[in-house]
Amino acid sequence: MERAHEQKNVIACCSNDILKNSLPELQQGLEVCQKKLENYLETNRNIFPTFYFCSNDDLLQILSVGSDPHAVQDDFEKLFDAINRVTFDEQNRKLMIEIIQIMGPNQEKIQLVDQVMAEGNIEDWLVKLEKSMQASVRVKCKQGAQDCYSMTTRDYSFAYPSQIALLGIQILWTMNVGECLERSNKEKITELEKKKKYLHQILSDLTKMCLEEMNKQLRTRVETLVTIHVRQLEIFTEIRKECIQYKIKDANDFSWTKNTRCVWRQDDQHMAINVTDVEFTYSYEFLGAKERLCITPLTDRCYITLS
Secondary structure, three states: HHHHHHHHOOHHOOOHHHHHHHHHHHHHHHHHHHHHHHHHHHHHHOOOHHHHHHHHHHHHHHOOOOHHHHHHHHHHHHOOOOOEEEEOOOOOOOOOEEEEEEEEEEEEEEEEEEEOOOOHHHHHHHHHHHHHHHHHHHHHHHHHHHHHOOOEEEEEEHHHOOOOOOOOHHHHHHHHHHHHHHHHHHHHHHHHHHHHHHHHHHHHHHHHHOOOOOOOHHHHHHHHHHHHHHHHHHHHHHHHHHHHOOOOOOOOHHHHHHOEEEEEEOOOOOOEEEEEEEEEEEOOOOOOOOOOOOHHHHHHHHHHHHH
């Protein structure tokens, strides 16, 4: 440093044997440190795979404050799709009891069925938080799958988190259309006419809700429900037309099975997503209120290809 201060010319300052001999050693030491750092980060990513979506800088920052759970609050949105914050118990400041999505001044919350202690290594308690999140959303799915048949569209949409409300109208649509397709040809058309009025009434209820005063989070929820149900009605119209033309024989026909169908499996106690002859188990990731683009026949083809 003294030499650099005395010699202002960079080339002259660096042209000495001591510096030439020490730089390769320093570079080698730096590479060793970098390799050990990568191995350390890889170990943490193997424990909590979501870390793979974080840059090294972000991950180092998260790990550096892991001993203080409250300091991680601003980083939850980097680790989860919709969790912006968590609520800690007032008595035990390390006990997480609730997950929250924040949209401006509005929030969507889900109580954790298995409260999580934020102690020990951060990657370990984040794994516990993820499992508790999935268990909590699964409980909501089970309740929503039962209540969607008895509650009004308005009450159901406001009583449950956004993703559960969305699953609810998809379960109703799947069940109503599927039951019609199990009937004989004559009964099938009659039942479809009855269901047509019912499904249009759901859209009418959702449309009226859009005209009401509500916060941004609730409006996003209702608009998403409208977007999904409009596409469901389009599919229903196509199926009804093919049934009238006797092109669809039963619920196993490809014209029906090619569509995305949501069903709560009572035996397995799981939400199932069906596309063609493939069945996926719902992942129960907390999604919060998300805007959705309109769904087109091309979107459905993409779903079929991905399945």
